[in-house]
Amino acid sequence: MQRLIGRTALGLGLLLTFLGACREKQPAYPPLLPEVQALIAQAEAAFAQQQFSRAVALADSAEALQPEHPDILFFKGRVYTHMRLLDEADSLYWLVARRVPDYAGVWHNLANNAARRGQFREAIALFRRELALRPNALSWRGIGRAYAELGRPDSARLALETALRYDSTYAEAWLDLAELNENEGRYDEALRAARRAWELAPKSLVARYRLGNLLLLTGQPAQARPLLESVVQEAPWHQAAHYSLGRVLQQLGETEAARRMLERAEALRALQAKVEQAELLVANTPRDPYAYATLGSLLRRLGQYREALYAYQVAHFLAPDHLEFQNNMAVLHLLLGEEDRAIALLEAAVQRDTTFVDGWINLGILYARQGRREAARRAWEQALRLAPERPEPRRYLAGLTTIAPDTLR
Structure with missing residues (x-):
């Protein structure tokens, strides 16, 4: 078998970003010209394929026709955010915020980037600016995660529960609540939240792992096994799932299979540590x-x-x-x-x-x-x-x- 030649060099963020302006009232700036709309549509398609150079080039062409239009600036901010070029992204978001302070999502995305930098108090303040304009589950979840990072679980729980009041089908918020309860040793509450997340998003690797691990922690290895096996099969790189499945197999008396699984988990742990260093x-x-x-x-x-x-x-x-x-x-x-x-x-x-x-x-x-x-x-x-x-x-x-x-x- 011939193999492609690949040389290697020396060896996402907290939350989803808002995708664009979505307003009920008339925006305080002119709409995009038809030819600019066409360019931005092409740029969105390139962005969806992670063709970053093409996406930015198309957006630059659009901006040449309509300079400093908030929709174009916001789109470019999203692209730079996705590439983790947060300074460039923030400079674009701030241009939008100064021109159109109520632009949908701009404060949320600034908050999200602050959280990525570990500036959690600033992130909370920025999320609240978004909420003052338009209450939404996404920003409340951001506040909850930021409070969790600051070691304030009660405030985190309140924010996550508020997010779920706005959107009870928000699987990611249920997962955050499950993780928060698990970290506090409140396994029954964590299990209920994880099960709800899995019911809402049964294909989610995170939901399957979280529920499987909590079933293990609550003494239900047989029920945990199929969930963790599905994660390991679909994501052979998932170190935590390998480790939890190894423990499940131990509890079920499958000693040799457990040993192999735990050895694989240890090998993945070493490689995962290198990935974290690279991150x-x-x-x-x-x-x-x-x-x-x-x-x-x-x-x-x-x-x-x-x-x-x-x-x-x-x-x-x-x-x-x-x-x-x-x-x-x-x-x-x-x-x-x-x-x-x-x-x-x-x-x-x-x-x-x-x-x-x-x-x-x-x-x-x-x-x-x-x-x-x-x-x-x-x-x-x-x-x-x-x-x-x-x-x-x-x-x-x-x-x-x-x-x-x-x-x-």
Whole structure:
């Protein structure tokens, strides 16, 4: 089996952001021009695919037509927030807030970024500014989580319960309440909250893990087992689920299976510790593309391919000329079953730099996977011309003449 070549560098936030303005009264600024609306729609689509450079470029084009429009500034703030570039995001949000103080979501998103920085008291004050304009469950949940971080569980509980009064179907708030009660040893209350969250969001990994772990803590290992097994199967990187399932198996008398599960949990714990260090590096140096590449490399090793792709996409935004980031993005798209997107990335990379050897090699592999023999041959011949000392192109070209294309995988 041929493997794509990927080189690695040295090795989300508290809450959802508001997505955009949603007002009942007439806004105090002109609507977006039709051509600007079209550009922002394209930018939203690019953002949804985490194509950050394209999203920002489209938003910049929109802003050239309607300078400093609050909707455009707010959208760009969301993109920068998602990339954890909080200073850039906040500067945009503050522009919106100064021009339109009642813009929906702007105080919430500023609060959320303050919480990401660990500025929880400031976050609470900003969440309250949002609530003064429009009471909502999302901001009350933010206050609850901030109070929990400040070690004020009673205030946290009150805020979370208020969030649930606004929206009793808010599964994430039920999960926060379950975690708060669990941390205080109030397992029965935690179990009720976790069960409600799971009923509302049965596909949620967090809900399944939280409920399974609480069933374990309350002496119900048989009921915990299927929930934790489903998490481990779907998220083989989930260290806590492996550990809890190991304990479940111990209690059920399956000693050997428990031992294997706990050994796996310990191996994951060591790797997870490295991920946490990389997360801290990203937080401390948010404009360093290699910090994101390090995080992406570690997440890939854990099998968290979607999260690893996000990290490399931010790295590529920060250093668009670094083609190895683009190459690693292509590898991750392939691992996620998105072969056409992998090919598009590599084709763009070799067009940008026709001497990019790894790009040509990997492009040939992907062409061969699709049965495009001549395209694969041309890619590998180009790689061989550029790097005659590399063994891969010569080996793959030899295989292309003797092995059916469908075996080149």
